[in-house]
Amino acid sequence: MTSPNLTTDAPLQKAALTVNEFCSTTSISRSVFYEQVDEGRIQVLKLGRRTLVPATEVPAFLNSLSGPRKTSAVPSRIRARE
Numbered sequence: 348m349t350s351p352n353l354t355t356d357a358p359l360q361k362a363a364l365t366v367n368e369f370c371s372t373t374s375i376s377r378s379v380f381y382e383q384v385d386e387g388r389i390q391v392l393k394l395g396r397r398t399l400v401p402a403t404e405v406p407a408f409l410n411s412l413s414g415p416r417k418t419s420a421v422p423s424r425i426r427a428r429e
Contacts, residue, residue, distance in 0.1 A: 363392060363399040372405055383408070 383389045392399045
């Protein structure tokens with residue numbers, strides 16, 4: 348019986364992301380990231396001065412966002428005049 352070779356088997360997934368990696372992955376700015384952290388929508392880990400984000404926070408954050416709203420093709424300011 349042989350042990351799995353970690354260098355050639357399935358690649359390891361990151362368990363945590365840096366702030367820049369999280370922002371890049373979710374297409375948000377660092378300022379929006381820290382606003383979301385302050386509001387409790389994104390959980391972070393601190394390692395000394397370093398801030399890490401658990402990889403599980405990416406889908407959790409994206410799923411917490413509201414989807415696009417269905418609106419009329421006519422802007423409301425135009426409808427109001429009719």
